[in-house]
Amino acid sequence: MKSFDPYQVLGIKPEAGLAEIRRAFREKARLLHPDAGGEVERFLELKRSYEILCARHSPQRLRLVRERPSGGNYLLTFLDVTVRELALGATVTVVVPDRPLRCPRCQGRGVDPEGKRETCPSCAGEGRLAFDSRRRRYEIACPRCGGEGYLLVETCPTCRGRGELPQEKEMALRIPLGARPGDLLYLPAGPDGPVIDVYFELQVHNQEDLFFEEDRLVSLVQVPFWQAALGGKILINTLEGEEWIVIPRGLNQGFSMVLKQRGAYLEDGSREDLFVRFKIVFPEELPDEVERLLLKIAQIMEKKEDSHELAR
Ligand SMILES: [Zn+2]
Ligand SMILES: [Zn+2]
Known part of the structure; x- marks a missing residue:
């Protein structure tokens, strides 16, 4: 599928406001309108782009x-x-x-008007039924075939017999602040909305290093073991992007920090906290030199422990 960028079609930047979107549409429409010799397809693409961007700028609240x-x-x-x-x-x-569209081929009847026909068995193709009552003879139009004398027997291929064609529409929706993974959002049916009530269950694509855990927003930081020992600056992921923070010397597994008012926004404009959790990691493979140095460290530390033991 060709990628479709409404901003590009209108020739504007994504930061453009509603006024600019309208102005760009008017200008382009003058050039592309079929009455002015423009291509119908390009004009429809322009119109669609305009509608999408207008919807985005006046979104409906869930x-x-x-x-x-x-x-x-x-x-x-x-x-x-x-x-x-x-x-x-x-x-x-x-x-x-x-709202579904009435099938234009069968006018909602569900049978194909251009398909096979069979003689109506009720009236034997006459279209009329006669009966006697009190010595008088009556004739009525055959109710089964509607007086046509034949029945359409093939299912309409356009609507597959349903009589109507389902329609969809694109809508811009604003996610309410304070919503959490698994919450239900309600979009009522209406003239500006869908044809039936829609309930959305919020599914959140958590990132490995930034995610919701129950109601908390957590940033998970992997700390290499030498940095856990030495402390210093480390890069973490926040809602605003990557950011350097300082961790203490001798950081222990399970250490955590709270960045006040750096979490999710709420409807009243306030912010929750961001919980930063640290995980000390040991690489599976170490360079030989590091391996040798670690052994050396181990010897030094163990000797120290031993001398402590002896001193007691
Ligand atoms: Zn049809
Ligand atoms: Zn009939």
């Missing part, structure tokens, strides 16, 4: 709900977001069911 209804008609689906989208808030584009 409502956080405790649980989905026990009955009724609704759609339950997943909404995949990244850790940063969930923690910083984001507008995501989803595809939801729209």
Whole structure:
């Protein structure tokens, strides 16, 4: 599939605001409109780009709900977001069911008007049924074939007999701040929304070094054993990107830190904390020289221990 970038189609930068999007559309539309000799396909692409960007700039808010209804008609689906989208808030584009279209081939009847026909068995192809009542003879149009005398017997290939074609529409949705993995978000049906109520279950793509653990945002830092011993500066992953922090000398396994108000944002504008957890790692392979030095260290340390023992 050809990649489609609405910003590129409109010739604007992703930072463009709604006013700029409108202006770019008007200018391009004047040139590309089929009435002005433009290609229909390119004009439709322009129109679609404009609609997508307008939707992105006036996104619909999802409502956080405790649980989905026990009955009724609704759609339950997943909404995949990244850790940063969930923690910083984001507008995501989803595809939801729209009002179905009546099948243009069969006009909603489900049978193919251009397909095989069979003589109506009820009226033997006459289209009319006659019966006598009180010595008078009546004739009515055959109810089975609607007076046509034949029946359409092939399923409409366009709608596969359903009479309507499912439609979808793209919508821009804002993830409410404070939502957490596994939460349910509700998008009500309506003229600006989907044709039925939609419930999204939030699925978060955790990163190896930045993830939600229950309700906490955790940054996991791998510390090489020599750095655990020596301390110093180490690079960690935060919501704002990579960042240097200083760790103490002699860091022990299970050591953790809290970066105040560096976690997920909440609706009231406040921020939660970021929990930084450290994991001391030992490489499987060490250079020979390091191996020799470690042995030396071990000898020194053990001698020290021994002299402590003797001193007691
Ligand atoms: Zn049809
Ligand atoms: Zn008939």
